[in-house]
Amino acid sequence: MELLTNQILAGVATGSIYACMALSVVMIYQAIDHLNFAQGEMATFSAFVAWQLMQWGIPFWPSFVLTVIVSFAAGVAIERGLFRPLANASVLTNVAGFIALFAIVNSVTGMTWDYTIKEFPSPFGSSQFLRSELINSHQAGMIGVTGVLLAFLYCFLGFTKVGLAMRAAVSTPESAKLVGINVGWMVALGWGLASSIGAVAGMLIAPVVFLEPNMMGGILVYGFAGAVLGGLSSPAGAVLGGILVGVFENLIGTYVPGAGNELKLPIALALIILVLRFRPDGLFGRNVVERV
Amino acid sequence: MTTIPQTTLTSAATGKRSGILRQTSSILVLLFLVLFPLAATNFVTFQITMLLVYATAILALNILTGGSGQFSLGQSAFFAIGAYTSAVLVEHGGVNYLLTLPIAAAVCFVIGFLFGLPALRLSGVYLALATFALATAMPQLLKLHYFEPWTGGVQGLVTSKPDAPFGLPISPDTWLYYLTLALSLAIYAAAANLLSSRTGRAMMAIRDNEIAASAMGVDIALYKTLAFGISAAITGIAGALGAIAVQFVAPDGYTFQLSIALFLGMVVGGVGWLPGSIAGSAFIVFVPNIAESISKGLSGAVFGVLILLVIFVIPRGARQIAEFLQATIEGKRGGA
Amino acid sequence: MSDILEVRELRAYYGQVQALHGIDLSLREGSVTTLLGANGAGKTTTLRSICNMVRFTGAIRFDGIELSTRSTERLVRLGIAHVPQGRGTFTRMSVEENLRLGAISRNDEKAVTGDIDRMYGHFPKLKERRIQQAGTLSGGEQQMLAVARALMLRPRLMLLDEPSFGLAPLIVRDLFAILARINREDKVTIMVVEQNAELALELASDAYVIETGRIVMSGRASEIADNEDIRKSYLGY
Numbered sequence: 001m002e003l004l005t006n007q008i009l010a011g012v013a014t015g016s017i018y019a020c021m022a023l024s025v026v027m028i029y030q031a032i033d034h035l036n037f038a039q040g041e042m043a044t045f046s047a048f049v050a051w052q053l054m055q056w057g058i059p060f061w062p063s064f065v066l067t068v069i070v071s072f073a074a075g076v077a078i079e080r081g082l083f084r085p086l087a088n089a090s091v092l093t094n095v096a097g098f099i100a101l102f103a104i105v106n107s108v109t110g111m112t113w114d115y116t117i118k119e120f121p122s123p124f125g126s127s128q129f130l131r132s133e134l135i136n137s138h139q140a141g142m143i144g145v146t147g148v149l150l151a152f153l154y155c156f157l158g159f160t161k162v163g164l165a166m167r168a169a170v171s172t173p174e175s176a177k178l179v180g181i182n183v184g185w186m187v188a189l190g191w192g193l194a195s196s197i198g199a200v201a202g203m204l205i206a207p208v209v210f211l212e213p214n215m216m217g218g219i220l221v222y223g224f225a226g227a228v229l230g231g232l233s234s235p236a237g238a239v240l241g242g243i244l245v246g247v248f249e250n251l252i253g254t255y256v257p258g259a260g261n262e263l264k265l266p267i268a269l270a271l272i273i274l275v276l277r278f279r280p281d282g283l284f285g286r287n288v289v290e291r292v
Numbered sequence: 293m294t295t296i297p298q299t300t301l302t303s304a305a306t307g308k309r310s311g312i313l314r315q316t317s318s319i320l321v322l323l324f325l326v327l328f329p330l331a332a333t334n335f336v337t338f339q340i341t342m343l344l345v346y347a348t349a350i351l352a353l354n355i356l357t358g359g360s361g362q363f364s365l366g367q368s369a370f371f372a373i374g375a376y377t378s379a380v381l382v383e384h385g386g387v388n389y390l391l392t393l394p395i396a397a398a399v400c401f402v403i404g405f406l407f408g409l410p411a412l413r414l415s416g417v418y419l420a421l422a423t424f425a426l427a428t429a430m431p432q433l434l435k436l437h438y439f440e441p442w443t444g445g446v447q448g449l450v451t452s453k454p455d456a457p458f459g460l461p462i463s464p465d466t467w468l469y470y471l472t473l474a475l476s477l478a479i480y481a482a483a484a485n486l487l488s489s490r491t492g493r494a495m496m497a498i499r500d501n502e503i504a505a506s507a508m509g510v511d512i513a514l515y516k517t518l519a520f521g522i523s524a525a526i527t528g529i530a531g532a533l534g535a536i537a538v539q540f541v542a543p544d545g546y547t548f549q550l551s552i553a554l555f556l557g558m559v560v561g562g563v564g565w566l567p568g569s570i571a572g573s574a575f576i577v578f579v580p581n582i583a584e585s586i587s588k589g590l591s592g593a594v595f596g597v598l599i600l601l602v603i604f605v606i607p608r609g610a611r612q613i614a615e616f617l618q619a620t621i622e623g624k625r626g627g628a
Numbered sequence: 629m630s631d632i633l634e635v636r637e638l639r640a641y642y643g644q645v646q647a648l649h650g651i652d653l654s655l656r657e658g659s660v661t662t663l664l665g666a667n668g669a670g671k672t673t674t675l676r677s678i679c680n681m682v683r684f685t686g687a688i689r690f691d692g693i694e695l696s697t698r699s700t701e702r703l704v705r706l707g708i709a710h711v712p713q714g715r716g717t718f719t720r721m722s723v724e725e726n727l728r729l730g731a732i733s734r735n736d737e738k739a740v741t742g743d744i745d746r747m748y749g750h751f752p753k754l755k756e757r758r759i760q761q762a763g764t765l766s767g768g769e770q771q772m773l774a775v776a777r778a779l780m781l782r783p784r785l786m787l788l789d790e791p792s793f794g795l796a797p798l799i800v801r802d803l804f805a806i807l808a809r810i811n812r813e814d815k816v817t818i819m820v821v822e823q824n825a826e827l828a829l830e831l832a833s834d835a836y837v838i839e840t841g842r843i844v845m846s847g848r849a850s851e852i853a854d855n856e857d858i859r860k861s862y863l864g865y
Contacts, residue, residue: 033417034417035417035420035421037365037420037424082600085604086603089603091363091416091417092357092363092563093603093607095363095365095416095417095420096555096559096599096602096603097599097600097603099365099552099555099556099596099599100595100596100597100599100600100603101596102552102596103552103592103593103595103596103599104592104593104596104597106589106592107589107590107591107592107593107594107595107596108593109589110588110589110592111587111588111589111590111593114588115588115589161732164721164725164728164729164732165729165732167720167721168718168721168729168732171718171719171720171721172716172717172718172719174681174712174716175712175716175717175718176701176718176729177681177699177700177701177704178679178700178704178709178710178712178716179704179729179730179732179733179777179781180701180702180704180705180732180733180781181701181729181732181733182699182701183701213589217428217547217548218428218432220428221424221425221428221429224421224424224425225425228421262432262435262436262437263432263436264432265425265428265429265432265433266429266432266433268425268429269422269425269426269428269429272421272422272425273410273411273422273425274410276410276413276414276418276421276422277410277413277414280413
């Protein structure tokens with residue numbers, strides 16, 4: 001029983017990272033109806049930026065905050081520079097844009113910091129959390145930070161003027177323009193937020209999987225699986241979906257004999273296909289996903 | 293609805309527009325391809341073999357995207373399946389390498405067809421997502437230790453290069469080159485034929501407007517999954533040929549980066565324009581060589597920038613350049 | 629009294645198709661004007677052109693300010709509220725959030741709260757449903773909400789596109805009575821695009837009739853309403 005709780009909690013911990021990635025993906029998807037395939041690479045880049053800041057002697061939390069700010073700015077810049085001009089282009093062109101972004105960011109990360117694996121410190125340490133055997137302090141930290149992030153986002157979107165404008169711009173852009181909202185800037189804001197959230201995810205997972213340019217490839221797929229499970233139409237759904245994927249995958253890894261751990265990506269793949277095929281709205285979504 | 297750059301005329305898709313220039317250049321290219329190994333080193337021959345291999349894979353993607361309007365970021369997976377099928381059969385099954393080619397094609401066709409089935413309802417970004425996940429998951433699948441006795445796990449498998457048959461006095465590289473050339477040309481001809489056939493027109497109708505096509509009685513499900521299967525089969529053959537030529541398969545040789553490269557090849561060559569496959573392939577074979585020698589990891593950035601160049605400046609890729617050249621030359625002759 | 633809105637030589641296009649062939653309109657400040665015509669005549673296109681939501685050529689001046697050079701979101705801040713066809717309600721948000729959104733370009737928070745209360749005064753039904761999701765309201769209530777949202781902008785000009793659409797006659801009468809009141813008390817110039825000519829002509833002081841992208845008749849609403857030939861040929865009653 002304790003093993004089960006242990007595994008579920010561990011699943012929630014990694015699931016919270018997937019939740020962050022899923023959230024980033026859904027934020028951009030809601031804004032522009034496209035999936036940011038480069039989200040993982042952007043998060044990796046952010047983690048490296050944080051690492052670099054720490055190499056220069058800046059302590060963890062200031063580096064963390066600085067990285068979040070830089071990532072926000074980068075997200076806005078990428079939206080304004082690359083995707084705004086593509087707003088009316090075909091789906092193929094947009095997908096090409098995202099792939100180009102993937103390739104460039106991945107490449108620049110590798111060239112700037114090389115491919116040797118680096119250690120990324122955790123501000124939480126890795127000792128037992130509260131002296132329990134259930135999870136370690138970094139895992140607790142992952143859950144905690146994600147929780148704080150979500151709370152902040154919830155308050156921002158639900159209770160501030162800008163948050164309200166953003167929700168309006170994303171759900172009903174034409175009406176939003178008619179009340180004077182600059183939809184273009186709201187989309188840029190969405191990108192900035194998505195980038196920042198991705199950066200947080202990257203910095204939280206790096207201590208666990210070790211920092212290297214290709215570290216987020218698989219994690220992004222889990223993020224997509226979570227987003228799809230959550231229905232691609234609600235941030236809350238994305239978060240729940242991400243956590244579910246984490247728990248599910250951990251349980252399979254523990255209880256399926258032999259290769260459970262190695263099957264993580266194929267399972268995520270199967271999940272994505274099954275959900276898109278049989279329940280396109282996901283578990284919590286409201287929009288009809290089927291597009292013709 | 294997806295709006296792939298239109299290739300409304302199938303003859304345009306195969307580049308068979310009227311023009312002595314076009315026919316002359318095609319013949320010249322063909323002559324070059326047939327004759328050069330007699331004068332070139334084994335290594336150069338090998339490189340051109342790989343050029344043809346990737347051109348064939350890009351061709352497959354062109355049939356899928358330019359032909360039926362479906363996206364795939366997962367071609368690297370089928371390439372891998374083709375490669376591994378061939379290598380495993382040769383190394384563990386003692387099967388003749390030539391026989392592995394149709395087997396690889398068949399296996400990939402079935403898997404592609406089966407993947408296409410649930411993918412039927414997906415279009416645009418969702419299909420891109422599913423194929424992205426496929427490409428990312430494939431290396432892990434290949435490393436599964438259930439399969440290790442056959443696949444060699446992370447280390448992969450080493451195969452040996454077959455000698456020329458009938459004791460012909462040519463090097464294995466040269467033999468393989470001609471085999472690849474013959475197959476590539478055959479596949480190219482078949483693809484051109486397919487696109488101008490009834491099946492091809494059905495696919496292109498689907499690409500242009502799925503609802504209208506359905507209303508006209510086109511069996512959407514059949515043709516879409518068929519396109520997936522055919523594209524996968526051709527990619528599988530290319531993968532198998534590649535494996536035979538390189539004499540080595542390993543999981544990390546078939547990552548999402550390969551899918552990016554094939555996608556780039558299609559986009560640079562011109563979506564839906566079959567002759568562009570060779571131009572696209574040239575990019576993805578030679579650019580990394582140059583880029584990596586300057587700085588490790590640079591090829592990714594170069595690929596990315598090239599894609600951006602195409603989508604912002606030259607949307608129809610090499611085809612646009614070819615058309616421009618043709619217009620310039622013919623303009624000069626028609627002239628004043 | 630001066631003209632608050634002047635439209636000259638308006639030609640509008642959807643892609644290659646030309647929908648308006650040179651519209652001239654003037655709205656007197658403080659008036660209620662109705663733009664009448666059959667389906668597809670160009671009524672909606674005219675309103676959308678004013679808000680720069682379609683491609684057009686021609687001059688559109690609001691209080692002397694040229695609108696064609698401003699983006700939609702910038703020009704509405706001059707005081708133009710547009711209630712589009714289908715109401716454009718933010719269906720996933722609550723009634724109160726919809727009202728807040730109407731005022732989102734304003735900076736006077738206290739006055740905004742006061743205005744919300746005033747809207748609840750005009751439309752008590754909305755107050756009952758203030759935290760309900762807007763998409764769950766009935767057609768009539770959504771129309772009221774759309775009008776209230778437009779008023780939150782404290783507009784000087786309000787454009788309404790077929791507000792009577794899909795509503796029962798009694799509700800339409802109530803709605804038009806409220807519009808008349810708003811025009812009188814809050815001094816809001818109103819332009820109503822309608823297919824339902826009879827009620828619109830009762831509400832309005834001026835009228836234009838549009839047919840296949842051209843104005844075919846203009847004048848005082850009462851004259852047009854009394855003219856049986858016009859009513860029969862263009863307005864269907």
